[in-house]
Amino acid sequence: MDEFGVPGGRRLPxxxxxxxxxxxxxxxxxxxxLILQQLNRMGFSDVDHATLYRELRRLEGQGFxxxxxxxxxxxxxxxxxxxxxxxxxxLLGWAEVVSGYQRMINGFFxxxxxxxxxxxxxxxxxxxxxxxxxxxxxxxxxxxxGEGAH
Amino acid sequence: MDEFGVPGGRRLPxxxxxxxxxxxxxxxxxxxxLILQQLNRMGFSDVDHATLYRELRRLEGQGFxxxxxxxxxxxxxxxxxxxxxxxxxxLLGWAEVVSGYQRMINGFFxxxxxxxxxxxxxxxxxxxxxxxxxxxxxxxxxxxxGEGAH
DNA sequence: TCATATATGTGTTATAAGCACATATATGGA
DNA sequence: TCCATATATGTGCTTATAACACATATATGA
Numbered sequence: 001m002d003e004f005g006v007p008g009g010r011r012l013p014x015x016x017x018x019x020x021x022x023x024x025x026x027x028x029x030x031x032x033x034l035i036l037q038q039l040n041r042m043g044f045s046d047v048d049h050a051t052l053y054r055e056l057r058r059l060e061g062q063g064f065x066x067x068x069x070x071x072x073x074x075x076x077x078x079x080x081x082x083x084x085x086x087x088x089x090x091l092l093g094w095a096e097v098v099s100g101y102q103r104m105i106n107g108f109f110x111x112x113x114x115x116x117x118x119x120x121x122x123x124x125x126x127x128x129x130x131x132x133x134x135x136x137x138x139x140x141x142x143x144x145x146g147e148g149a150h
Numbered sequence: 151m152d153e154f155g156v157p158g159g160r161r162l163p164x165x166x167x168x169x170x171x172x173x174x175x176x177x178x179x180x181x182x183x184l185i186l187q188q189l190n191r192m193g194f195s196d197v198d199h200a201t202l203y204r205e206l207r208r209l210e211g212q213g214f215x216x217x218x219x220x221x222x223x224x225x226x227x228x229x230x231x232x233x234x235x236x237x238x239x240x241l242l243g244w245a246e247v248v249s250g251y252q253r254m255i256n257g258f259f260x261x262x263x264x265x266x267x268x269x270x271x272x273x274x275x276x277x278x279x280x281x282x283x284x285x286x287x288x289x290x291x292x293x294x295x296g297e298g299a300h
Numbered sequence: 301t302c303a304t305a306t307a308t309g310t311g312t313t314a315t316a317a318g319c320a321c322a323t324a325t326a327t328g329g330a
Numbered sequence: 331t332c333c334a335t336a337t338a339t340g341t342g343c344t345t346a347t348a349a350c351a352c353a354t355a356t357a358t359g360a
Contacts, residue, residue, distance in 0.1 A: 015316085020258060027265040033338050042261070043254040048318055053339065055316090076325045076338045098258055101166075104193040105252050108170060111192070112245060115177040165347085183307050201348055203308060208347095226307045226356045 017047065019094035021055060022087055025065055031078035032056055056081060064090055167197065169244035171205060172237055175215055181228035182206055206231060214240055 017039060024030065024038050032053050039047045059065045064087035070078045167189060174180065174188050182203050189197045209215045214237035220228045
């Protein structure tokens, strides 16, 4: 038993980061290290880099993302990922899945309020919206498509 | 690749049902078959019964739930589960975890709206609340605590 | 007699999250 | 010059577990 008694501890649910990775790459073309930081900024606490890098290779193997090396610039070479059109399609499917999670979570807190007499613990879904910034302090990147999507 | 192209398909995220199971048992004392139906009613589509039964035994092994056989009544014997005080404690921890999921999901749909030009696919979190009924058509059960919690 | 609903289990496999370990470049400080 | 740190990407291995297939038993109604 670990952490605060939660079995599995701080282990993330299986397949949980996948839709976030695809969505981040829909919006920006980034290399792994920056994707990692973006995920952390979106509420994932300290994503394991091995998990992310392997997930990216898996998504590339499926044809949902593509990558090319970016040498030039300072520091080690970066493998920059972009989403493919196949990736955009599965992202739509994933959005439905995440929407399903959202409904389940709303149901959870409804019942939670019933069971505990309306004493929600944290943000409890008061409609908050997290307010994801436009890539905080990052590169800026520019990209190719992205903006024109609409 | 399966289902509608979503890799991992209809596989649930790891440890996803655990907090729901604990919460349902906080509210009602039920046997597995009814817990299954309640989970389905809360948005889980067709939870695998083997997964649930093993999860219940695991939670019992951890001391978070307890069970006793209920013979008498028609049909096969039922193993009726109730949450323990240790289970109520971890449920509080799980609620924080679920709240974290909720923040991540809100962040997902924020970015989704940015990336796709404000075209959310399904319910998209408009504040909806799922409206979990009081155990739909089930037994009624009675239980012991539950109501007095407040 | 047979199908179905109720109710609970076990055997096995595939997958992937997390940890430890490894490598390389560039920068800034002692 | 050496060393620590940030950046950046990877592999090896273990372990947990979700899903599937398979199995069992009781009661009811056709």
